[in-house]
Amino acid sequence: ADEAKTSTVTPEQVVQAIEKTFGVTQGERRNHTKGVCAVGEFVGIPAVAEPYSRSALFSGEKIPVVARFSLAGGNPHAPDTAKSPRGMALEFKLPAGGLQHMTMLNTPIFGAAQPQTFFDAIQAAQPDPTTGKPDPEKIKAFKASHPDSAAQGAFLASHNPPSSYANSSFWGIHTFKFINKADKTTLVRWQFVPKAGEKPLSDDMLKSAPTDFLEQTLIEQVKQAPAHWNMIVTIGVAGDVEDNPSIAWPDEREKINVGTLTITNAMPQKGADCEKVNYDPLVMSDGIAASNDPILRFRSPAYAISFAKRLSNQ
Numbered sequence: 640a641d642e643a644k645t646s647t648v649t650p651e652q653v654v655q656a657i658e659k660t661f662g663v664t665q666g667e668r669r670n671h672t673k674g675v676c677a678v679g680e681f682v683g684i685p686a687v688a689e690p691y692s693r694s695a696l697f698s699g700e701k702i703p704v705v706a707r708f709s710l711a712g713g714n715p716h717a718p719d720t721a722k723s724p725r726g727m728a729l730e731f732k733l734p735a736g737g738l739q740h741m742t743m744l745n746t747p748i749f750g751a752a753q754p755q756t757f758f759d760a761i762q763a764a765q766p767d768p769t770t771g772k773p774d775p776e777k778i779k780a781f782k783a784s785h786p787d788s789a790a791q792g793a794f795l796a797s798h799n800p801p802s803s804y805a806n807s808s809f810w811g812i813h814t815f816k817f818i819n820k821a822d823k824t825t826l827v828r829w830q831f832v833p834k835a836g837e838k839p840l841s842d843d844m845l846k847s848a849p850t851d852f853l854e855q856t857l858i859e860q861v862k863q864a865p866a867h868w869n870m871i872v873t874i875g876v877a878g879d880v881e882d883n884p885s886i887a888w889p890d891e892r893e894k895i896n897v898g899t900l901t902i903t904n905a906m907p908q909k910g911a912d913c914e915k916v917n918y919d920p921l922v923m924s925d926g927i928a929a930s931n932d933p934i935l936r937f938r939s940p941a942y943a944i945s946f947a948k949r950l951s952n953q
């Protein structure tokens with residue numbers, strides 16, 4: 640066990656472990672396999688955002704967005720009632736071909752401080768050959784030996800999953816840097832807050848809801864009226880955790896509303912715009928930059944491996 644803790648797991652090994660635990664859906668994402676495409680726009684509030692970031696995202700112009708909503712894990716048939724993370728991935732199409740990605744979850748923190756913990760979690764969830772199910776003893780041992788997984792686990796256990804993607808908050812989780820026109824850097828974290836409010840499944844709905852409802856609910860909701868989220872940025876102060884996505888920042892930090900995301904249309908992922916996007920979270924525009932968070936840095940090569948596989952129909 641000590642050896643495992645100090646060893647350096649590679650993105651290849653993590654993607655292989657995901658494939659072993661969940662199986663492979665040919666030509667599809669290795670993680671967050673089940674999902675739905677959407678499109679819309681983002682309008683920033685320059686008076687609020689520009690003191691912190693010079694990104695063209697916050698110019699106040701309408702920025703086209705290609706979005707994808709998803710369930711965590713590599714199971715393409717995961718039930719929409721599963722108490723697992725939901726994802727929201729955004730590709731903002733900035734003027735002159737510039738891009739900004741935000742690839743978020745509906746939990747404020749992540750279940751791993753380093754890639755090794757994520758790898759160990761995936762391995763612990765591997766189905767036991769005799770039962771076809773994860774071995775509860777292995778999951779227990781994983782939790783006991785990985786305290787950095789506890790906060791996200793507790794959040795997921797105490798919050799029922801959303802009744803609609805349009806009624807869920809999504810967090811960027813990692814610490815990022817905003818850089819303004821005077822080259823001043825501010826540490827930030829962000830959250831997309833649904834204007835329609837958070838509406839989790841009730842305990843009764845959790846038992847009675849069908850396997851698949853999230854995709855159809857979103858498609859039908861946005862046919863009636865667009866769905867909106869405010870982008871709320873938390874301003875960090877000296878000493879706030881910069882490189883550990885498993886630890887939340889104190890609640891009392893200043894929060895600013897820097898713009899609104901509007902989703903105008905949603906559609907099945909096959910053949911739609913989001914299908915062939917690699918939502919690498921390190922694709923960023925001038926004015927927004929990565930921290931040294933080891934999870935954030937690790938995601939980029941892991942997504943590239945999954946993307947290359949699915950594009951070549953593996």
Ligand code: HEM
Pocket residue numbers: 653654667668669670671674707708709725726727728742743744749753754757810811812813884916917918934937938941942945946949
């Ligand atoms: C070591 C940590 C992580 C690993 C190894 C990992 C791995 C992956 C992989 C392989 C994919 C599929 C990529 C593709 O084929 O396009 C994926 C998708 C995704 N991940 Fe992660 N991930 C990690 C952490 C995170 C974190 C911290 C977040 C949120 C802050 C996140 C949010 C998502 C979302 C939303 C998607 C779906 C993107 C889409 O719709 O295309 N992941 N992840």
